[in-house]
Amino acid sequence: MRSRYALGALGLAMTAWGGLLLVRQPEPWRIALWLAGAVVVHDGFVAPLVMAIAALTAAVGLRPQGAARTALIVAGSLTAIALPPLLRPRGVANTTVLPLDYPRNWLLTMAAIVALTLLYTGTRAALRRAGRRH
CATH class of the missing domain: 1.10.287 (Helix Hairpins)
Incomplete structure (x- = not known):
């Protein structure tokens, strides 16, 4: 359980560090826009594609x-x-x-x-x- 909290704290620290680096950039909105685009591409294209492939393989009996x-x-x-x-x-x-x-x-x-x-x-x-x- 302690390792879970330690990893969570490390994740939060890395997120804070990344946020600090982001706001120190000359045009942080460009990086934020790129990151938002990555989320949209993942959630709108990659994840549905993976789920469709999984459904197709399951439909033909491949697991x-x-x-x-x-x-x-x-x-x-x-x-x-x-x-x-x-x-x-x-x-x-x-x-x-x-x-x-x-x-x-x-x-x-x-x-x-x-x-x-x-x-x-x-x-x-x-x-x-x-x-x-x-």
């Missing part, structure tokens, strides 16, 4: 659990973050703005998530089987 659910959340979050560079038009005038091969890097990251999830679930299954033998 990912544990590591699979975690992998889907991580992959979805990374995809949402990567969308702007992934959807940018090709052949931009200034090639130094987004110089990396974002589609390739996104695919490599998704492959790493799948590989690590399979490694984790395979290792857990092997450990469970080994525990049953003894």
